[in-house]
Amino acid sequence: MKRMKFRYAMVCSSNQNRSMEAHSILKRQGFDVSSYGTGSHVKLPGPSLREPNVYDFGTPYKHMLEDLRRKDPELYKRNGILPMLKRNCTVKLAPQRWQENAADGSFDVVFTFEEKVFDMVIEDLNNRDHVLMKTVLIINLEVKDNHEEAAIGARLALDLCQEIEATDSWEDTIDDIVAAFEKQHRRKLLYSISFY
Incomplete structure (x- = not known):
């Protein structure tokens, strides 16, 4: 290449x-x-606008993925967050x-x-x-x-x-x-x- x-x-x-x-x-x-x-933090959509999922930078994408699968797998699959986090896991360990x-x-x-x-x-x-x-x-x-x-x-x-x-x-x-x-x-x- x-x-x-x-x-x-x-x-x-x-x-x-x-x-x-x-x-x-x-x-x-x-x-x-x-x-x-x-x-200041990583914010991902939650069940409502007032309830985002907030993570510290440096939190591994794998941890976010597991956390949201535990909370509501159907919601986060439907809104595209789980596929997005799966993609992110293949790119790097954690957000910076x-x-x-x-x-x-x-x-x-x-x-x-x-x-x-x-x-x-x-x-x-x-x-x-x-x-x-x-x-x-x-x-x-x-x-x-x-x-x-x-x-x-x-x-x-x-x-x-x-x-x-x-x-x-x-x-x-x-x-x-x-x-x-x-x-x-x-x-x-x-x-x-x-x-x-």
Whole structure:
């Protein structure tokens, strides 16, 4: 398998759907990819909006899966949470929080899937000491938080990553890549450059 040039991070808020779907697809395609949440906890839908299932970052996906199977297997199968957690178990051990785990400056491109997370990632990067002076590209691809849209968003993220990989230096071509992507897919992207 061809060695990828760049390292990617997929970041969403706290429920582990959009970032993990993208992580799963990119990992299967041989990309060097990680995924993160930005919330204070991992929140998964519960029996009602006021009763989410809340877990600490670092809680193994297997534990969440077993916990929800014990609580109400039919509900969590029907709403897609059990299949999502099964997928997540095949990707990595447990969810990680961006603010605690992504400080090493090793990513070239960071994808977010909602504007507030895009803003949080940029703010987090801007508040760090820029010791490496290494550029990092942050792209927001707005994706609704449901299983169908997460699958579509992951394929779009893969397309973008493939375009970025096809260049020697994304810094020189990102404007053209974004313009072509927006025209082809009729989706607006936000993007910014920060530093490690």
